[in-house]
Amino acid sequence: MAKDRHDNRDNHMNHKGKNPMKTKITIAIVTLALAAPAMAGNDDEIARRTQESRKVVKTFMGKLKGELQKAMKSGGPVKAIEVCRNKAPLIAGEMSQQTGWRVARTSLKYRNPNNAPDAWEQLVLKEFEARKAKGEDVRKLEHAEIVTVDGQKQFRYMKAIPTGKVCLTCHGEKLDPAVAQTLNQFYPHDKARGFRVGDIRGAFTITQPM
Ligand code: HEC
Numbered sequence: 001m002a003k004d005r006h007d008n009r010d011n012h013m014n015h016k017g018k019n020p021m022k023t024k025i026t027i028a029i030v031t032l033a034l035a036a037p038a039m040a041g042n043d044d045e046i047a048r049r050t051q052e053s054r055k056v057v058k059t060f061m062g063k064l065k066g067e068l069q070k071a072m073k074s075g076g077p078v079k080a081i082e083v084c085r086n087k088a089p090l091i092a093g094e095m096s097q098q099t100g101w102r103v104a105r106t107s108l109k110y111r112n113p114n115n116a117p118d119a120w121e122q123l124v125l126k127e128f129e130a131r132k133a134k135g136e137d138v139r140k141l142e143h144a145e146i147v148t149v150d151g152q153k154q155f156r157y158m159k160a161i162p163t164g165k166v167c168l169t170c171h172g173e174k175l176d177p178a179v180a181q182t183l184n185q186f187y188p189h190d191k192a193r194g195f196r197v198g199d200i201r202g203a204f205t206i207t208q209p210m
Helices: 002-011 020-099 119-133 165-171 177-186
Strands: 102-106 142-149 152-162 200-209
Touching: 020 102, 020 142, 020 152, 020 165, 020 177, 020 200, 119 142, 119 152, 119 200, 165 177
Parallel strands: none
Antiparallel strands: 102 200, 142 152, 152 200
């Protein structure tokens, strides 16, 4: 009975004498034909924007590492906390201004609530964890995608940040009491502790308006 009704609908001719099912298929084929070159273009665009993002991440990372090393050497870890606190957002702001993109760092276990991931970033960070669990090299984890937000296209890029030995001073399992005390003072809701070498500490995140 149900099948009959289905067949009736498919074979029903509309008032212009066209089979609606056939029309639908034709539209689908035309749409596909139009979409194919556009999709190839998207791939090129993603590749180009990924290249640009990698460069900016490299510069950002270099500046952060430089500032951190300088501060650790000259003033020790407690003093270096202040540098991370002041310089990291400053450098991120400079990079954003220079590029016209949003350039930042984020993490599932963040220290500064300003660095909390949005919904998309959360998904990518979880995907990074899953890829790491499957044996991928953390240093090579990255994700690029064109997303649409409120009808507006954006290119988004993330690159994982591995935890190195030097990071453990402020993000490790056992912190020096003076370090812990200073961190408690600035970040009462700090989640960015308990990391081990090789863990994904977080990620660089870039949003390019299109
Ligand atoms: C001297 C202490 C110190 C060391 C060493 C340190 N960090 Fe941090 N880290 C901080 C502080 C403080 C913040 C919060 C910065 C802010 O307020 O934006 C932070 C924030 C971050 C963030 C941003 C996400 C979040 O948790 O808010 C990432 C990612 C990060 N650190 C990665 C690293 C990595 C990777 C290393 C090692 C290469 C490292 N850190 C070493 C103190 C440190």
